[in-house]
Amino acid sequence: MVKVELKDVTKFYGKIRGVENIDLSIDDGEYLAVLGPTGSGKTSTMYLLAGLLKPSSGSIHFDQTDVTKTPAEDREVGFVFEEYNLFPRMLVEENVLFGPVVKDLDIPESKLIAKELFTLLNIAGKEKNLPDEISGGQKQRVALARAIVSNAKLLVMDDPLRALDAKIREILQVELRKLVKDLGLTCIHATHDTHEAMRVADRIAVFKDGKIVQIGSPEEVYNHPNSLYVADFLGENTTIKGKISEKKNDCYFKTEDGLEFKIETSLNDGEEAIALVPSELLDVFDVSERKNINYDNILEGKVLKSKCIGEFNEIEIKLNNTIFKAKDLIGKNIPLKKGSTVLIATDKDDYRIFPQKEEIENEK
Amino acid sequence: MSDIRFQHVTKIFGRKVEAVKDLSFIINDGEYVSLIGPSGCGKTTALRLLAGTILPTKGQIFFDDKHMENVSIQDRNIGFVFQHFAIFPHMTVWENVAYGPTVRGRHKKDIESLVENALKSVQISSKAELYPPTLSAPDWQKTALARVLASEARILLLDEPLGALDQKIREEFQVFLRDLVKREKLTAIHVTHDQAEALTISDKVAVMNKGELIQLGSPTDLIYNPNHIFTSFFVGESDFLEGVVINDEEKESEVKIGQSIIRTHNTGVSKGKRVAVAVRREFFQLEKITKDADKITNNYINGTIIQDQFLGLLRRVRVRLENQQIIEAKIHAKYPIHFNENESVKVGFDSSLSRCFDYPKEGIIAALEM
Amino acid sequence: MDLEDKKLDAEVKMRRTLLAAERWLSKKGVLSVGKVFTVGIFILLVLGPILYLLLQIIISWDDINSTVFNDPILGNEAFLMMMRSIGLSLKIAAIVTVFDIIVGVPIAWILARYNFRGKNILDTLVDMPMAVPTSALGFSIYLFWGTNNGISKLFNSEVGLVSQGTLLIILAHVAFTFPYVTRSIKGIISDLDLNLEKAGRTLGASPFTIARMISLPLVKEGLLAGIVLAFTRSLGETGATLIVSGVYQTAPVVIVSWMKGLKIPTTAFLAFMLIIISLTLLTLVRLFARKVGLPWNKVFPRFERKLSSKPVTRTRDGVSLFLFLIFVFVPALFVIVFLFQWWGGSPFSGDPQAGMIYQVFQAPDQKITDITNALVTSIEIALIVTLINVIIATPMAFFISKMKNKKLKGFLDLLIDIPLVIPSSALGFSIFFLWGSNGMHILSPGFMMIIVAHVSFTYSYCVRPLIGSFDAIPTMYDEAATSFGASKFTAFRKVTFPFLKSGLIAAAIMTFTRSMSETGATIICMGVERTIPVLLVDFFEASTFPAAAFAATILIVISFLLLLLLRFFSRRKRNE
DSSP, X not given: OOOEEEEEEEEEETTEEXXXXXXXXXXXXXXXXXXXXXXSSHHHXXXXXXXXXXXXXXXXXXXXXXXXXXXXXXXXXXXXXXXXXXXXXXXXXXXXHHHHHHHTOOXXXXXXXXXXXXXXXXXXXXXXSOXXXXXXXXXHHHHHHHHHHTTOSEEEEESTTTTSOHHHHHHHHXXXXXXXXXXXXXXXXXXXXXXXXXXXXXXXXXXXXXXXXXXXXXXXXXXXXXXXXXXXXXXXXXXXXXXXEEETTEEEEEETTSOEEEEOOSSOTTOEEEEEEEGGGOEEEEGGGGGGOOOSEEEEEEEEEEEEOSSEEEEEEEETTEEEEEEEEOOSSOOOOTTOEEEEEEOGGGOEEEETHHXXXXXX | OOOEEEEEEEEEETTTEEEEEEEEEEEOTTOEEEEEOSTTSSHHHHHXXXXXXXXXXXXXXXXXXXXOTTOOGGGSOEEEEOTTOOOXXXXXXXXXXXXXXXXXXXXXXXXXXXXXXXXXXXXXXXGTTSOGGGSOHHHHHHHHHHHXXXXXXXXXXXXXXXXXXXXXXXXXXXHHHHHHHHHTTOEEEEEOXXXXXXXXXXXXXXXXXXXXXXXXXXXXXXXXXXXXXXXXXXXXXXXXXXXXXXXXXXXEEEEEETTEEEEEEOOSOOTTOEEEEEEEGGGOEEXXXXXXXXXXXXXEEEEEEEEEEEOSSEEEEEEEETTSOEEEEEEETTOSOOOOTTOEEEEEOOGGGOEEEEOOTTOHHHHHOO | OHHHHHHXXXXXXXXXXHHHXXXXXXXXXXXXXXXXXXXXXXXXXXXXXXXXXXXXXXXXXXXXXXIIIOBTTTBTHHHHHHHHHHHHHHHHHHHHHHHHHHHHHHHHHHHHHOXXXXXXXXXXXXXXXXXXXXXXXXXXXXXXXXXXXXXXXXXXXXXXXXXXXXXXXXXXXXXXXXXXHHHHHHHHHHHSOHXXXXXXXXXXXXXXXXXXXXXXXXXXXXXXXXXXXXXXXXXXXXXXXXXXXXXXXXXXXHHHHHHHTTOHHHHHHHXXXXXXXXXXXXXHHHHHTTTOOOOOOOOOHHHHHHHTSHHHHHHHXXXXXXXXXXXXXXXXXHHHHHHHHTXXXXXXXXXXXXXXXXXXXXXXXXXXXXXXXXXXXXXXXHHHHHHHHHHHHHHHHHHHHHOOOHHHHHHHHHHHXXXXXXXXXXXXXXXXXXXXXXXXXXXXXXXXXXXXXXXXXXXXXXXXXXXXXXXXXXXXXXXHHHHTTOOHHHHIIIIIHHHHHHHHHHHHHHHHHHHHHOOHHHHHHOOSOOOHHHHHHHHHHTTOHHHHHHHHHHHHHHHHHHHHHXXXXXXXXXXX
């Protein structure tokens, strides 16, 4: 119910950088995921939005109002923490009503809202429990209800699912998005997990070292990463080094061990490059299928490892000296045999090509 | 050498908290077994029962047909590896590893050769003289493993051994750990909350819930042949279609779901029963309804698309079936067809890949929600 | 080569013997005997005297009845006097506790939450009154407030600002009891999860509202424990009170003076009453601390926001620091200033015979010999007491820390605290009563009896931190140790003990410090030997203030050094 804008926001802790020159605009009712590794400035950004930190420079606006100097208690931001932070000596119900009580809101009305939220979040009946008596997933649902009941216009979540088991995380991702969209809230959700970001958000902002490196819809960011860093962070890739070589009108990527792939790139002939191919885009076929398939690149390799790890079969295939990792959704067929010869099939637009100098930058 | 057998083992904490209920299973010598389940399912309790740090309230535990009731921890020939390593910070790596044989009163020469071999086996010999606080987490865990090897344990008990490591290192360590166990011919029991880890590392996986053993089987067994609704739910992701059995033949049953009739693998559920048909989300096949004849399968229900979500590694398509139930299909990232909101589709699946379970009395959500 | 092998064999043999011995000691039966023995010693040394006193009160009720209530000459005058003194003590303790909270809580908050230069120094200074003998402290405070050497100089007054009596007692007691309040909550406040407060703020609560509704309930139990300690310490304090009370007699002072007059039955009854009051308080707080609700759930957002504003919080911090300086810090160390004023002679008349040098080193009574002797006695006693207590307290702490039965654990925990809360003069009296000529007749007042008394009352100071140390060692180490085949004793020696070193040293220093500074029990249990805090009281009573100041300064310096040592080891313990 609010449009959020960060204008050139910088936060330093002494000499340590939290975030630097963040420009970010979140539309009313938009669900934005802030994605990045530990130390990339996600938490700083969340705290700045909530008013738990003051920026060293720059300003923050909710709708047209400058809230840079507004303290946390007056911002009407619902905050959900990684570790729930439920008040330990209060009942679940008292926790949820804490906001309305300290803000002197209409308590009976808040109780009604809380009751509805509890039903929506599958935690009805837990009102009289202490936080210690409910599971982690339920705690985070309570924390979510608590943040919303306090009259929040903006929901800010700092890696809210990190402490939970994979199973419950998966369930809550769906619940979270549904709730936020049903209530029409503006929401900013920090996470270190690409899958989670893509699952919940309308747009993703990728952070690196306190700066935003790319922002866009999940599909844009994933399919068209603007840097090696983004490609590396978002996807599970096979990384290969080589050189660009142009023949006629086609572009090829040549590795030292003699592999050659047709690719698409804006890099020039002879330039040293890195190619990334996401593991789900590597298609693997039995040798007998060669005639039935139509790809830009079809090469033969040997299966090093093949294992079912739940939703995917994970396959490692060796071509010359390069090991390719493929991930294939499980299906009717039981995974391939170790040691067998298979075909690896890719199209030219499956490769993400970056100049090698980016790798050196990344390692800094 | 060391078969492990649980016979009707129950452990009750306090007056009535049943941490483990009537647990019976056999782990063969040299097997790598993982225990998985939601928190509080009793997996850690089972591990502690094996270690002997707690004793069963009822039932017996045998190692090679030897009853363990009066065998104390130090005489069980087990090695415990902890999530937070439990490396003694005031001893060097070498002293840590030597701890087991030293307190067992081994001869000094034996101790030396045991320690050297153990250190070599986990590739940490070069750091033998260092103190743990100067090392990194992976080295601590290596030290812990060497310590277990040097104590000549035959059974390795691992309590979330990789839980405190970063994701990348964790994946490397999974391979390392399995290789080590196989090379040293140990029996390993590994508790983890990470099912991908369990499926990657183990010969067999035991799924536990509410103190009970649900299923013990190979990773592929758990995926392709779940024999309990909880396995379907907990390992990977499945949707559960509610229906009533209207026909049961030898191999397949027919289940009426809403207005449609679908076929499913017969798991011994009898005619007239209310059932939940479990289908893995990867096994759903989607097809736009066109005038053409059925292409993919003739085993389907009609539905309308809610959302076709791009997730990089895969796509997830949410569909509202004609009985108003919502399911989610996982489809290949490269699948050429895209679905639009409100589009009508057929949701099909291979009958042999579905499983049919009694419908839980308290409802699916209540029965399976954690 | 052969020789080397033999050496190795010998080493293995020795290790095996040790392991076998430890294995034997780890047997269930042996361990149970050990536990019984540990608890037995605790009961005999620490609880025995108190129980004996209670028993004797019942057995010789007739005797007490006739002396306390129906004395042929005085009637129930003795009882009335008891009631008066207890009433005075309770009144003082209550006022003191209120002041302690006003000064102690904000300082705890400042120490736990703010980072500023000199924080460490302030932290040490706050602890100091706990380590310095109360008689030295009382004397210093008396000099500051009650004589014309101290504060009155500011007002150009010829006499002291505050004369001996209730007000001076309160001033003295606040100085050494408020650290109990500060100490008991400082740790808890700095351990509070800051994220809870952040959560509260994002929900719209002002810092004051958060402190009241979220932090306070979490600190509550610690605060109540600190309040009980402060209250009972004030109720039972002897050393400083002897100096600052003048004609006003608090209950512990009455015990000492009746003891000097050998009025055994009346003393016994008064000691009994004091013990009962302290125990009741301790038990009540232990039982109900968790249940005490903070009923005030109504919030006044605007008002509380004002209370949270910078000017208000700054004023609060400033005022509490000012109170600390003016009521604790300056008076407590004033004795050093006094010593230098009176170094070579009286600052008023210039008379060298009134100066410290003459009184201590040159006067015919050779006070320096007394001081040296007393110092040696004090150190001897403290060393022996520390040794004994470390030996008997370590197994007890281990036992309590590992205990699984929660109710029994809670009960033992309560018993451990008893010596902490009962007035030391009452404790001293009950020890005299049990071991001396009126009871078992094993000891007569003197060196040995002081040791028994000190062991008894420093026991808690030794056990308490050790329990904490044991609790802080993660159980996984113990499990790891035993899973590799170590018996319980071996595991203790090789794994637990190394973790404990710093904790043990810290506990030992604490015990040593307490023993060095005790007055009340010592006065009752001593023979001709003096410990240095008692000698200080003697000097004071003989009005040789500069000599007393000399002794007090020595005590303050020693305690200060011990305190620094203690902090060093506690910090090391935390880092481990």
